[in-house]
Amino acid sequence: MSDNGKLLKEVYTLLHLSTTRLIRVLLNVFSFRSPYYKGHHIPLLPTTLVSQTTMAAFNRGKYTTILSIDGGGVRGIIPATILDCLESELQKLDGEDARIADYFDFIAGTSTGGLITAMLTKPDEKNKPLFAANKIVEFFVEEAPKFFPPPNPVEEPRMRETDGIFLKNFRKLKRLAGNYLQEGFLRLTGPKFDGVYLRNKIVQTVGETKIRDTLTNIIIPSCDMKYLHPVVFSTLKAKRDHSKDVLLRDVCIATSAAPFYLPPHKFEQGTIKYDLVDGGVAANNPTLLAIIESAKEKSDNKSGAERLHIDSSKLLVLSLGTGSAKKGAMLEVGNRGEWGILKWLVNPKSSSIPLIDVLTTPSVNMVEVYLSAFFNVSGSDDNYLRIQEDGLKPDEIDMTDSSPENLKKLVKAGTDLLEKTVSAMNLDTGWYDKPTDMTCKYKDAIAGFAQKLSREKKRRANT
Numbered sequence: 190m191s192d193n194g195k196l197l198k199e200v201y202t203l204l205h206l207s208t209t210r211l212i213r214v215l216l217n218v219f220s221f222r223s224p225y226y227k228g229h230h231i232p233l234l235p236t237t238l239v240s241q242t243t244m245a246a247f248n249r250g251k252y253t254t255i256l257s258i259d260g261g262g263v264r265g266i267i268p269a270t271i272l273d274c275l276e277s278e279l280q281k282l283d284g285e286d287a288r289i290a291d292y293f294d295f296i297a298g299t300s301t302g303g304l305i306t307a308m309l310t311k312p313d314e315k316n317k318p319l320f321a322a323n324k325i326v327e328f329f330v331e332e333a334p335k336f337f338p339p340p341n342p343v344e345e346p347r348m349r350e351t352d353g354i355f356l357k358n359f360r361k362l363k364r365l366a367g368n369y370l371q372e373g374f375l376r377l378t379g380p381k382f383d384g385v386y387l388r389n390k391i392v393q394t395v396g397e398t399k400i401r402d403t404l405t406n407i408i409i410p411s412c413d414m415k416y417l418h419p420v421v422f423s424t425l426k427a428k429r430d431h432s433k434d435v436l437l438r439d440v441c442i443a444t445s446a447a448p449f450y451l452p453p454h455k456f457e458q459g460t461i462k463y464d465l466v467d468g469g470v471a472a473n474n475p476t477l478l479a480i481i482e483s484a485k486e487k488s489d490n491k492s493g494a495e496r497l498h499i500d501s502s503k504l505l506v507l508s509l510g511t512g513s514a515k516k517g518a519m520l521e522v523g524n525r526g527e528w529g530i531l532k533w534l535v536n537p538k539s540s541s542i543p544l545i546d547v548l549t550t551p552s553v554n555m556v557e558v559y560l561s562a563f564f565n566v567s568g569s570d571d572n573y574l575r576i577q578e579d580g581l582k583p584d585e586i587d588m589t590d591s592s593p594e595n596l597k598k599l600v601k602a603g604t605d606l607l608e609k610t611v612s613a614m615n616l617d618t619g620w621y622d623k624p625t626d627m628t629c630k631y632k633d634a635i636a637g638f639a640q641k642l643s644r645e646k647k648r649r650a651n652t
Contacts, residue, residue: 261511262588
């Protein structure tokens with residue numbers, strides 16, 4: 190097998206196995222997901238003790254409140270716009286000091302969603318969130334071009350590292366194809382971006398904060414390259430187990446290390462060595478992870494079938510996507526015989542990578558399928574709000590397109606989404622065009638969700 194063939198096989202294995210293992214765990218947990226499902230079960234996820242303070246906070250409230258933010262690179266601008274709207278509504282209700290972290294028991298984020306999670310929950314010197322929600326869009330617009338700069342001509346010293354014979358022939362081809370060929374070659378020999386500025390910015394922003402020090406409980410997934418297994422970092426795990434109390438900056442760098450685009454992240458915590466890539470490989474939509482984590486904490490001192498019992502009527506979940514181009518026909522089979530290594534690595538309609546799109550996007554959709562069915566069957570549709578823009582064009586979904594034109598389009602996509610009528614996923618097509626009982630716009634649904642959060646916070650304060 191050629192080196193390129195081995196590379197393709199390794200990438201496929203990483204994406205497929207990590208996703209498969211995670212879905213197996215999720216299906217196992219949701220085999221008794223509501224009061225309508227009874228029976229005994231041996232949980233795959235161990236239940237451990239949680240602090241009395243945390244449990245007391247949960248028990249004082251009617252709901253466990255959860256915010257989840259998908260991964261998607263620069264498309265994180267879309268959920269950031271929604272969060273700006275949500276925090277604004279909370280401030281109308283509870284004053285200008287209201288912050289999103291004050292209202293959610295769990296905030297989960299993958300990749301760019303993980304970065305947003307850290308920005309919302311990292312404490313400043315006054316023990317308030319480092320970023321107000323209205324500053325996150327501005328942050329992405331200013332920093333994205335530095336995270337993902339446009340390609341530059343290849344430096345000759347870098348090319349000397351290649352085989353001498355190949356380099357000689359490559360230079361001949363270079364005269365014909367110029368820097369386009371060089372750029373394509375380097376994509377096969379290293380990540381598209383070196384990630385230096387991104388890592389430095391994360392270190393500068395997050396500093397020495399440990400994951401246990403966040404203002405509310407956070408959940409950020411990554412994927413271990415050595416064991417092809419999901420790794421989930423969380424505040425509550427860190428508080429229980431010092432070996433899991435890693436630096437928040439390491440978690441952020443790891444969850445955003447998208448294969449092909451950015452280098453993997455390697456670090457140590459005590460005797461544990463981590464070799465991690467983007468959390469989107471395992472759980473690009475981390476909503477289920479957050480629900481399971483909350484169920485684990487609620488299951489303290491319970492046994493048998495009740496140990497991981499999930500009652501949808503006691504959940505209040507907001508799940509934010511980063512946009513997709515489902516209606517734009519991302520890929521078409523065409524000539525079946527052309528689907529070799531090159532076809533799986535190059536999308537003629539955009540600069541995204543078909544192999545990654547095929548192995549990650551459906552898993553995001555499956556999470557939505559599970560959750561839609563879960564809340565619907567158990568009669569708790571009003572407790573779950575998923576906001577996703579599925580009308581992006583194929584050339585607008587590249588998660589590294591930081592051109593001014595594309596960033597403006599993403600900001601507009603977020604603001605336009607707030608004006609659209611609330612809809613649910615059509616489980617047959619995956620499009621968000623199914624009417625719901627909510628005949629309002631998303632901005633009105635956000636206002637209603639803010640009212641629920643405000644009432645829940647006040648209920649706890651008075652209990």
